[in-house]
Amino acid sequence: MIQKDFKNAKILIVDDLATNIDILTILLKAEGYTNIKTTTDPREVMGFITSFDPDLILLDLIMPQISGFDVMELLLSEQQKSSKPSKRQPIMVLTSDTTTETKQKALAFGAKDFLTKPFDSIEISYRIKNLLETQYLYQKLNSRNLLLEEKIIEFLKANDEWYR
Numbered sequence: 001m002i003q004k005d006f007k008n009a010k011i012l013i014v015d016d017l018a019t020n021i022d023i024l025t026i027l028l029k030a031e032g033y034t035n036i037k038t039t040t041d042p043r044e045v046m047g048f049i050t051s052f053d054p055d056l057i058l059l060d061l062i063m064p065q066i067s068g069f070d071v072m073e074l075l076l077s078e079q080q081k082s083s084k085p086s087k088r089q090p091i092m093v094l095t096s097d098t099t100t101e102t103k104q105k106a107l108a109f110g111a112k113d114f115l116t117k118p119f120d121s122i123e124i125s126y127r128i129k130n131l132l133e134t135q136y137l138y139q140k141l142n143s144r145n146l147l148l149e150e151k152i153i154e155f156l157k158a159n160d161e162w163y164r
Contacts, residue, residue: 006132007031012054013038014045014071015094016063020117024058024094027121028128042071046078054089055135056128061095061106068093072109088138090131094119 011033013024021038028036037052039045042063048054061068072091079088090112095102098116106114112134113127 006129006136007033008035009033009055009132009135010035010037010052011056011058011128012036012045012048012052012089013058014042014063014068015058015060016040016042016065017060020060020094027124031125031128042066042068045071046074049075049078049089056131057089057091058128059091059093059111061093061097061102068095069105069109072106072111076110090135092127092131094124 011028013021013036015021015024015038018040021040025036025038037048037054039048042059043065045057059068059071075089075091091110092113092115093106093111094115094117095106096117103114112131115124115127
């Protein structure tokens with residue numbers, strides 16, 4: 001995903017209210033984003049992680065089946081078990097809960113950004129763009145680190161007696 005391709009970024013919206021999903025989808029499409037998946041059932045998130053592999057998750061906290069906190073805990077647990085620990089999906093929390101405790105807990109559970117509902121459409125647009133740019137830079141850095149590791153191993157194999 002290069003900067004001009006941010007609009008192709010995979011965005012997953014998780015909110016138990018279809019109205020909230022509709023508002024976010026309309027906003028994202030108006031901004032030119034084309035790769036959006038949604039669910040009103042947070043229990044489906046892990047399936048979306050596997051099949052869709054989102055670049056960004058927009059997550060409500062207050063949901064009836066399982067909370068957004070439960071989703072974040074599950075994602076963190078799965079990431080720690082993963083053979084690809086470098087892969088991470090940034091989470092932007094969107095919630096009507098304005099308490100300091102909720103904000104702190106969401107950020108402690110791994111949310112990269114936090115907005116309260118109702119949100120300002122211009123502000124959320126910029127924050128989404130910023131999170132996607134950060135994700136892109138993180139992926140680029142990770143790819144370059146892997147390439148550098150491979151080159152170092154090749155060099156050592158060719159020049160170091162220990163590898164012979």
